[in-house]
Amino acid sequence: MPGFPSDAAAMSQPPKRPARPRPKTAAAAAQPRAPASKGELHPRNRHQGRYDFPALIAGSPELAQFVVINPYGKESIDFANPEAVKVFNRALLKQFYGIEHWDIPPGYLCPPIPGRADYIHALADLLATDCGGEIPRGAQVRVLDVGSGANCIYPLLGQREYGWRFLGSEIDATALAAARTIVQANGLQRAIELRQQIDAKHIFHGLLQAEERFDLSLCNPPFHSSAEEATQGSQRKWKNLGKLDPKRKLPLLNFGGQSSELWCEGGEIAFIRRMITESREVAQQVLWFTSLVSKGGNLEQIERALHKSGAAEVRTVSMSQGQKQSRFVAWSFHSAEQRAAWHQRRGAAQD
Numbered sequence: 286m287p288g289f290p291s292d293a294a295a296m297s298q299p300p301k302r303p304a305r306p307r308p309k310t311a312a313a314a315a316q317p318r319a320p321a322s323k324g325e326l327h328p329r330n331r332h333q334g335r336y337d338f339p340a341l342i343a344g345s346p347e348l349a350q351f352v353v354i355n356p357y358g359k360e361s362i363d364f365a366n367p368e369a370v371k372v373f374n375r376a377l378l379k380q381f382y383g384i385e386h387w388d389i390p391p392g393y394l395c396p397p398i399p400g401r402a403d404y405i406h407a408l409a410d411l412l413a414t415d416c417g418g419e420i421p422r423g424a425q426v427r428v429l430d431v432g433s434g435a436n437c438i439y440p441l442l443g444q445r446e447y448g449w450r451f452l453g454s455e456i457d458a459t460a461l462a463a464a465r466t467i468v469q470a471n472g473l474q475r476a477i478e479l480r481q482q483i484d485a486k487h488i489f490h491g492l493l494q495a496e497e498r499f500d501l502s503l504c505n506p507p508f509h510s511s512a513e514e515a516t517q518g519s520q521r522k523w524k525n526l527g528k529l530d531p532k533r534k535l536p537l538l539n540f541g542g543q544s545s546e547l548w549c550e551g552g553e554i555a556f557i558r559r560m561i562t563e564s565r566e567v568a569q570q571v572l573w574f575t576s577l578v579s580k581g582g583n584l585e586q587i588e589r590a591l592h593k594s595g596a597a598e599v600r601t602v603s604m605s606q607g608q609k610q611s612r613f614v615a616w617s618f619h620s621a622e623q624r625a626a627w628h629q630r631r632g633a634a635q636d
């Protein structure tokens with residue numbers, strides 16, 4: 286949803302370069318110091334450094350009304366304002382990815398683009414490990430996005446960065462309709478297909494046709510275990526954000542229409558465990574299964590489940606976007622030789 290706090294918190298930090306020494310002027314001394322960045326974006330991520338607001342506004346004039354000067358004296362937007370975050374995302378997608386039309390219904394998850402792009406680039410690296418270091422590109426590479434949301438962000442970024450063809454699954458009919466509108470408005474119907482998962486208890490089961498093959502599956506799972514936990518977690522994050530500016534008003538939170546985006550019974554552990562179990566059913570149809578794990582503390586249990594699953598290979602990949610540390614797990618039921626052969630077959634079919 287727009288300005289979802291954890292996403293917004295991440296969004297307010299990642300584009301910053303590591304803190305540079307400040308000139309010792311009186312004005313500089315009066316300004317709070319920007320927090321030092323803990324990590325860097327992926328080297329191919331287009332969002333290195335600070336956002337260039339004049340350039341963004343030149344491409345998307347509607348952004349101008351939302352630009353504010355933050356407590357560090359820099360141009361920014363109010364990440365507590367859902368409309369501002371939405372318009373900002375629209376401007377980024379237009380400037381960096383040539384996405385001309387992008388909108389989400391009120392209350393739906395508004396993704397921090399740099400962090401989402403990092404997962405896509407790290408996935409490209411994962412595929413490259415089976416292809417002698419070369420990233421497989423083009424529409425022959427097929428990717429499944431589990432829970433593509435109303436924003437359709439991963440298919441948009443993956444298609445624009447690497448030309449991959451996507452199938453996005455979704456249980457929420459409103460989200461699905463919004464994502465379809467984005468795809469159609471940008472003329473991406475051949476590159477991005479969206480399909481409803483009718484049974485919310487299932488992930489792959491009942492979704493795929495027997496003849497379909499995917500090089501990758503990716504997922505940003507609903508991570509809370511109840512609507513209350515989602516609300517509390519969000520309020521805590523907003524309060525932390527609020528520390529930057531005590532006068533900032535916190536947004537009203539309403540999980541009514543889109544709660545499935547943020548929580549599911551058992552939280553992300555249950556969701557990912559179900560994904561692992563069901564992945565065995567479609568083990569021969571998907572080369573690499575992957576999922577983000579939002580809570581580092583959940584990793585041990587998830588890795589244990591993966592090692593029991595019979596997967597031929599299990600990996601955990603760390604990513605960091607500014608202050609935010611994230612990670613994904615990846616597993617494959619194919620050996621390294623089988624994966625290399627899979628890519629060779631696809632390459633031969635392409636020639």
Ligand SMILES: C[S@@+](CC[C@H](N)C(=O)[O-])C[C@H]1O[C@@H](n2cnc3c(N)ncnc32)[C@H](O)[C@@H]1O
Pocket residue numbers: 394395396431432433434435436437438439454455456457460482484485486487488505506507508545546547549
């Ligand atoms: C955290 S949101 C991620 C949305 C988007 N991919 C993003 O990263 O911004 C999780 C999404 O998964 C969807 N979802 C939940 N259970 C699902 C299931 N069993 N199959 C497919 N999608 C599901 C939710 O409706 C929601 O849109």
